[in-house]
Amino acid sequence: xxxxxxxxxxxxxxxxxxxxxxxxxxxxxxxxxxxxxxxxxxxxxxxxxxxxxxxxxxxxxxxxxxxxx
Amino acid sequence: xxxxxxxxxxxxxxxxxxxxxxxxxxxxxxxxxxxxxxxxxxxxxxxxxxxxxxxxxxxxxxxxxxxxxxxxxxxxxxxxxxxxxxxxxxxxxxxxxxxxxxxxxxxxxxxxxxxxxxxxxxxxxxxxxxxxxxxxxxxxxxxxxxxxxxxxxxxxxxxxxxxxxxxxxxxxxxxxxxxxxxxxxxxxxxxxxxxxxxxxxxxxxxxxxxxxxxxxxxxxxxxxxxxxxxxxxxxxxxxxxxxxxxxxxxxxxxxxxxxxxxxxxxxxxxxxxxxxxxxxxxxxxxxxxxxxxxxxxxxxxxxxxxxxxxxxxxxxxxxxxxxxxxxxxxxxxxxxxxxxxxxxxxxxxxxxxxxxxxxxxxxxxxxxxxxxxxxxx
Amino acid sequence: xxxxxxxxxxxxxxxxxxxxxxxxxxxxxxxxxxxxxxxxxxxxxxxxxxxxxxxxxxxxxxxxxxxxxxxxxxxxxxxxxxxxxxxxxxxxxxxxxxxxxxxxxxxxxxxxxxxxxxxxxxxxxxxxxxxxxxxxxxxxxxxxxxxxxxxxxxxxxxxxxxxxxxxxxxxxxxxxxxxxxxxxxxxxxxxxxxxxxxxxxxxxxxxxxxxxxxxxxxxxxxxxxxxxxxxxxxxxxxxxxxxxxxxxxxxxxxxxxxxxxxxxxxxxxxx
Numbered sequence: 001x002x003x004x005x006x007x008x009x010x011x012x013x014x015x016x017x018x019x020x021x022x023x024x025x026x027x028x029x030x031x032x033x034x035x036x037x038x039x040x041x042x043x044x045x046x047x048x049x050x051x052x053x054x055x056x057x058x059x060x061x062x063x064x065x066x067x068x069x
Numbered sequence: 070x071x072x073x074x075x076x077x078x079x080x081x082x083x084x085x086x087x088x089x090x091x092x093x094x095x096x097x098x099x100x101x102x103x104x105x106x107x108x109x110x111x112x113x114x115x116x117x118x119x120x121x122x123x124x125x126x127x128x129x130x131x132x133x134x135x136x137x138x139x140x141x142x143x144x145x146x147x148x149x150x151x152x153x154x155x156x157x158x159x160x161x162x163x164x165x166x167x168x169x170x171x172x173x174x175x176x177x178x179x180x181x182x183x184x185x186x187x188x189x190x191x192x193x194x195x196x197x198x199x200x201x202x203x204x205x206x207x208x209x210x211x212x213x214x215x216x217x218x219x220x221x222x223x224x225x226x227x228x229x230x231x232x233x234x235x236x237x238x239x240x241x242x243x244x245x246x247x248x249x250x251x252x253x254x255x256x257x258x259x260x261x262x263x264x265x266x267x268x269x270x271x272x273x274x275x276x277x278x279x280x281x282x283x284x285x286x287x288x289x290x291x292x293x294x295x296x297x298x299x300x301x302x303x304x305x306x307x308x309x310x311x312x313x314x315x316x317x318x319x320x321x322x323x324x325x326x327x328x329x330x331x332x333x334x335x336x337x338x339x340x341x342x343x344x345x346x347x348x349x350x351x352x353x354x355x356x357x358x359x360x361x362x363x364x365x366x367x368x369x370x371x372x373x374x375x376x377x378x379x380x381x382x383x384x385x386x387x388x389x390x391x392x393x394x395x396x397x398x399x400x401x402x403x404x405x406x407x408x409x410x411x412x413x414x415x416x417x418x419x420x421x422x423x424x425x426x427x428x429x430x431x432x433x434x435x436x437x438x439x440x441x442x443x444x445x446x
Numbered sequence: 447x448x449x450x451x452x453x454x455x456x457x458x459x460x461x462x463x464x465x466x467x468x469x470x471x472x473x474x475x476x477x478x479x480x481x482x483x484x485x486x487x488x489x490x491x492x493x494x495x496x497x498x499x500x501x502x503x504x505x506x507x508x509x510x511x512x513x514x515x516x517x518x519x520x521x522x523x524x525x526x527x528x529x530x531x532x533x534x535x536x537x538x539x540x541x542x543x544x545x546x547x548x549x550x551x552x553x554x555x556x557x558x559x560x561x562x563x564x565x566x567x568x569x570x571x572x573x574x575x576x577x578x579x580x581x582x583x584x585x586x587x588x589x590x591x592x593x594x595x596x597x598x599x600x601x602x603x604x605x606x607x608x609x610x611x612x613x614x615x616x617x618x619x620x621x622x623x624x625x626x627x628x629x630x631x632x633x634x635x636x637x638x639x640x641x642x643x644x645x646x647x648x649x650x651x652x653x654x655x656x657x658x659x660x661x662x663x664x665x666x667x668x669x670x671x672x673x674x675x676x677x678x679x680x681x682x683x684x685x686x687x688x689x690x691x692x693x694x695x696x697x698x699x700x701x702x703x704x705x706x707x708x709x710x711x712x713x714x715x716x717x
Binding site for chain 3: 016062
Binding site: 093094096115116118120122124125126128129132133134135136137138139140141142144158159162289290291292293294295296297298299300307308 | 457460489490491493495505506509510511512513514515516519522523524525526527528529530531533534551552554555708711712715
């Protein structure tokens with residue numbers, strides 16, 4: 001992913017998430033989970049290593065690394 | 070290049086006309102009796118920087134031509150009966166996506182493999198109704214080598230002007246017959262090129278702007294990045310499930326034809342003015358009819374010839390007008406009476422409509438047509 | 447904030463896309479865009495062509511010159527585009543049914559010509575758009591709505607089919623192995639000549655449900671556990687290869703490209 005991971009964080013576009021669970025299941029640090037709507041949510045931001053695998057495997061472009069807001 | 074006098078087959082004249090109209094891409098599949106069109110295109114196109122490709126089948130033949138047209142090259146494919154059947158789906162695709170294209174069908178005899186080397190005119194209704202769904206159709210049919218040249222040029226021009234596939238429906242007679250033809254100088258040929266958008270901003274690929282007949286067409290690769298789909302689409306070109314949008318699109322496509330009949334409909338009339346009887350004939354078979362009319366006139370019989378040059382849209386208004394002043398119309402074709410149905414429909418009972426034809430691969434000779442005609446006297 | 451890839455390479459107003467939850471097609475579509483981004487291609491010079499089916503809806507979302515054609519014919523249309531304007535980078539997106547059933551003839555001939563098209567096959571082993579009928583890549587004994595008692599057909603290996611027909615680049619990967627997919631698609635686009643990447647996708651809605659393959663995650667796990675790179679597999683003992691499917695880059699060679707050969711003819715005629 002981008003070189004400067006310090007400034008990146010995981011963003012979730014809940015409207016586009018279809019709740020398939022791929023990102024959650026294959027997150028190497030298991031920091032993601034479902035929210036009450038059955039969509040992905042960040043459970044443990046501190047332990048996220050920003051590897052970007054969730055972004056790569058999300059079929060719906062709903063989770064991605066982007067700049068901190 | 071000045072005018073050139075040549076002795077050509079109709080199929081060769083078709084290629085000469087296509088090149089003068091600006092054809093720079095040909096893709097097709099070999100099939101009798103149209104193959105000379107592919108062969109001559111293969112020879113001539115690369116010399117002009119154009120492209121020829123023999124595809125793996127008839128369907129690919131038309132598909133590649135549509136793809137090429139999207140990049141801005143004027144494209145053509147040619148075929149005969151069985152191949153024309155195979156191309157139908159993509160004819161509909163080109164009609165709905167409004168991609169200019171010329172499809173030549175050199176008609177042969179019979180359904181199925183039929184009589185590959187013999188003439189027929191059995192694809193008249195297929196040219197109009199061959200693909201599924203309603204769609205605009207322009208179909209031209211020549212009766213000589215020279216007219217094959219002229220109508221090929223016209224087919225390209227109409228395809229560009231109306232953004233629609235145009236069918237040049239010839240037959241084995243005109244396709245393989247050799248005649249003397251004077252090929253005009255390029256400067257004498259009127260060439261119509263599709264209107265292209267100038268600016269990218271706000272380009273809607275399927276919006277008709279004021280004063281235009283059809284949407285402006287950008288070439289793929291020139292910065293417009295639009296979407297083309299065979300699904301019903303809106304002005305932007307993207308798929309739309311809205312029945313309202315589908316209605317708007319269909320109405321616009323059909324109106325391209327119905328609003329421009331004066332520009333599209335073309336026919337020849339011989340001795341119609343004082344005619345009491347009319348023979349309707351087209352394509353190669355019209356040559357027989359011309360000869361018959363001449364002989365009948367020499368006998369003092371007031372008979373004229375009406376020859377549709379644009380088969381579709383049919384010369385409905387003119388045919389109806391003529392039918393009011395004659396005792397009988399005889400439609401002659403190399404089939405079981407396909408255009409006869411259309412003539413019957415448009416004369417609306419003004420006069421009897423008879424039929425005489427053959428569909429066994431033989432041509433009609435004037436004497437047998439005359440004999441049949443005289444049954445009415 | 448939006449996904450940066452979507453911002454730059456997609457038609458954002460068309461999202462969210464039509465694919466079912468867990469459908470692997472979006473993963474492949476994203477991978478194509480990343481490859482284009484990585485290669486720094488000019489968007490105006492990229493043309494994406496598709497046929498009919500679930501995967502063939504992809505071009506509608508992609509911000510390039512996009513052409514959604516008739517069923518099976520994407521490669522034939524694309525051949526016309528590429529030959530007419532070889533400057534364009536033409537990428538064909540086609541499903542397993544589109545590419546190897548109704549469009550099989552075009553696949554073998556495009557490969558044979560070695561024309562510079564990049565074909566990405568979204569292979570989900572089923573006809574999804576029409577509701578789950580068996581396709582030429584449905585494994586034997588699996589079920590589809592038209593194979594209610596189990597499929598008796600033998601499936602195609604699309605990658606090997608393309609190689610047999612003359613493809614000069616061919617690779618197979620899965621939607622689980624997404625880094626590898628990015629690499630293969632990038633190589634395929636860069637490749638001069640006909641290239642094919644067979645991306646094994648998942649169809650949880652039809653194929654998965656009909657064949658009791660479990661959840662989306664179960665299907666992804668199956669890909670993870672069942673596919674092994676053919677170079678790795680070579681070194682494995684026989685018992686470890688059992689039940690495994692081979693993936694990886696199977697061919698990558700340089701042969702004369704079709705449109706360049708044709709341009710050669712044009713040049714030679716100028717003399």
